[in-house]
Amino acid sequence: MAACDATALLVVDAQNDIMAGTALREKTIANIADCVGRARAAGIPVVWVQHTDEGMPEASGGWQIVEGLSPAPGEPIVHKAYGDSFAETELQNLFERAGVTHFFLCGAMTDACIRSTLFGGLYRGYGVTLVADAHTTADRDGAPFTALQAIGLVNMMAEYSTLPGVRSQTTTAAEFPG
Numbered sequence: 001m002a003a004c005d006a007t008a009l010l011v012v013d014a015q016n017d018i019m020a021g022t023a024l025r026e027k028t029i030a031n032i033a034d035c036v037g038r039a040r041a042a043g044i045p046v047v048w049v050q051h052t053d054e055g056m057p058e059a060s061g062g063w064q065i066v067e068g069l070s071p072a073p074g075e076p077i078v079h080k081a082y083g084d085s086f087a088e089t090e091l092q093n094l095f096e097r098a099g100v101t102h103f104f105l106c107g108a109m110t111d112a113c114i115r116s117t118l119f120g121g122l123y124r125g126y127g128v129t130l131v132a133d134a135h136t137t138a139d140r141d142g143a144p145f146t147a148l149q150a151i152g153l154v155n156m157m158a159e160y161s162t163l164p165g166v167r168s169q170t171t172t173a174a175e176f177p178g
Contacts, residue, residue: 017062
């Protein structure tokens with residue numbers, strides 16, 4: 001990321017129903033909270049994403065952001081219905097208005113919405129830094145991998161994904177926003 005890039009922190013689907021039963025849940029929430037605090041202190045905008053679907057309707061208890069995380073007044077909340085946080089949402093317009101060209105990514109579910117948003121960002125021309133220890137998923141019935149393996153795989157994907165003019169990479173919560 002170039003020093004002149006406008007950057008944001010994107011917190012995806014850190015919601016009660018989504019994070020229930022996820023691997024390293026409490027540590028992940030603590031790492032996300034650490035990143036949010038550091039972003040605010042550094043003047044980096046924090047953008048929150050909340051997923052809604054039939055099983056998790058808006059304003060339900062499961063839809064709420066998990067305890068320990070909370071949007072500050074004025075921080076945008078993007079509502080989505082698809083894995084990619086850019087799909088049929090105002091996220092790209094919000095980033096364009098703010099001049100954001102790069103974002104840090106954290107939240108849940110690693111193998112679905114985090115992966116989709118990582119690549120959705122790259123495909124739309126954004127540099128993406130995945131916070132390697134601030135995203136999580138759950139073990140999935142019938143999946144050929146564990147939650148921890150999925151996290152490792154998506155971290156590896158983020159280290160090796162490039163498109164013309166943009167790339168993704170990883171950092172840790174302790175190194176954020178470095």
